[in-house]
Amino acid sequence: MDLAVIPIAISLLAIVTALVAYLRRRPRLPPGPRPRLLVGNLYDIKPVRFRCFAEWAETYGPIISVWFGSMLNVVVSSSELAREVLKDNDQQLADRFRTRSAARFSRDGKDLIWADYGPHYVTVRKVCNLELFAPKRLEGLRPIREDEVTAMVESIFRDCTLPEKGGKSLLVRNYLSGVAFNNITRLAFGKRFVNSEGVVDEQGMEFKAIGANGIKLGAILSLGEYVPWLRWMYPLDEGAIAKHNARRDRLTKAIMAEHTRARSQSGAKQHFVDALLTLQDKYDLSEDTIMGLLWDMITAGMDTTVITVEWAMAELVKNQRVQKKAQEELDRVVGDRIMTEADFPNLPYLNCVVKEAFRLHPPTPLMLPHKASTDVKLGGYDIPKGSIVHVNVWAIGRDPKVWKEPLEFRPERFQEEDVDIKGHDFRVLPFGAGRRVCPGAQLGINLVASMIGHLLHHFSWDLPEGVKPEDVDMTENPGMITFMHTPLQAVATPRLANPGLYKRVPVEM
Template identity: 65%
Template structure:
């Protein structure tokens, strides 16, 4: 009896595999690993997904497909295929696939990042391009960014100069995370959630809790998102989503009300994004859900990615002292010795800009582009991509493709001096901010922040590995997740390079 049941189960499995292979060949879908019944390839994917996809591309080719439950996914892994996705078929692949957590955080696609392509997306994109991320507004908010970066330099100098700390290593992530947190909250909500003693206030603690819970909930890959009839088995997750949604709504509406009241009292509209959105609400016919969704787009997109990018760049500069020295020689040449760097100096630092590009090539903070969804059947790489398929661009693989990059694993910023490679969506070999209709609207702001933070860190300090640690021993592997933190937080030893008065904190005004 048991043997008969086993044979029946095996027969059903073989029939399923054969039928799936038949459908894949008949529909001319990209090749890929064989899916299991019900779950598809859900448990075949390794935790570091972009590395897993790069390995699969070695087996199945630069374009392949796999299944999450019954949902077809397609991954492209080279620049030519990325161009077909993001330029040639851009409009038909501009929709988004949203899991339940993403549906909640985006207010059912009422934001920008997770909205499907259509009238709403075009309207909100226009708002971002013409109102929020203009050169005028970015320049008006520059003092905030410069205050926070110089505050970080002061904190590093203070902590590394304490008795007993000289020559000892610091964990960079805390400093980078703090400046990124303060920058993005001040730009978005117009508030620095920190008191004069350097402690996060009650509202700031609430914000951190919301972000932390959101990352935990959003990072889960639940089968119920891909096999609808199984969703009833995930009731606990649904309750957690409702609680998170309520928390986000309550927190954001309090801040919106504070700004509305302040404008009524003073008659003054500030440059912060929350003020701008509330002022433009009627003109652009924005719902409260859209405003809340847009504010959280900015928080989630900007809080982690800036810190991640700078940490990877610093790790490469410590591993490659030749590059660090060359970048510092440029700073010493361009920046007067008793001068505090400002963002206006960044355009003069061509080698430092190449360092940023090279770091983003090897370590894009979002290594797999946010998922595109087919609104119509298209052809990519000669294969059919049916309507409602999810399409991923493996940005990490693009930047390490030996067919287009010489010595792709070698950190060599000079390659971008020898050839001017665009990283704002026009050259499909380098796409840290995406391309086409879904390119990140805050690209210029992000580049400004990363370059400024690196310039200050390199101008003020020489950076070395901890005592007894060789450069080749620095852990350069990633942790799992949508964004790629270093698996082991970077520890480095800072040595001041400038006169002591240049490490003073600039007074902060909110």
């Protein structure tokens, strides 16, 4: 035997051994579409991402890998895998992925929504659960919610009974946006920026402009977000973001100062801003955290309510059987008076309508992105530390393996089986679950139920003349939240004989 062969054989053996060891150590990632060099799957993703991911799940399975540039994103689309993400591995997946703009807006997670899991998050979460969204405080603020919903009813009644508008369709979203805006600003700041005629005051105009500008800046994403070493080619507009933050802070501090002065005179601390300011020392809350929490409530509570109610009304206009059944219950329980939140326990079918709307049309269909703080296993696959994890709650709510006739709007399914929608049943997750479940879930449910209930009790709703149910555009706008692509137009007809039931009785709080 040639002695020269021995070193070669040893080298080959070492290479094979190293290769086997590498293959054993290499993460076993979920399947998914083949990524391209540098950009990954970014240019393969369709604009409505949750629908695109649901289509890919049909090909690759309920857990898939999607590459945003060099960043691994894992998308799960089944209730079993949602449980693994949000319960079984909750702590390891409780961090938050922040884009560069989200990091700037939140001061690197000084708020609640964009904070990583840790001592700060636990403290702020405790403030929300024990102080801001406690049942006693929500009940104390109930008159505000009911006041704003009756203001919406009055506005619709006025417009649909005008001689020149009689029988004409209304743009439903306009009325929903008004009540949602006033409700959340009154709960958070104790201020009503829009009067009963729909006129926005100067401070309200500034408030709306800041909100719109924040959405505009936050929507600017580039390849630099997902390929870190290319960020020098895609710099953030730091000047625009700094100007926006300064403008937002100036308005928020002015309102906080107003409340501090009022509280020193009356001692009242009913609204969220008052509660946070009085709790500042107890929980060691920074000014950045207080302002961040207030804007979290605005961004999380305003559009999501409008979205859910508009989708529900679209389904109810298309499904007259369901609309009439809900109205029969309202007539039987509420009758010739104004509905209140105290009626909810006696309106089981209305509650089923609300649940069905959240099942079919969750306002944040992919939830907000979670991030793995350590290596973790999901569905038998390896999820490396730093991976971004999404739960496709839109796909889960339409899973034919879980739901009979999943695309049909049939509230009766929730009469047949009681399903919790606040994070305990992983088949319907409009508010998430686990450590990052939305602390304002009950507030959101109450407001959605109140708005739908009043709309159905006071009015009958029909499609415009010549429009068939199948003509209603039930597609979604692209984005993190799911507005209807084409705003709903419908004809409202008053159903109650007493015109006094359409009058708003203002509540000052």
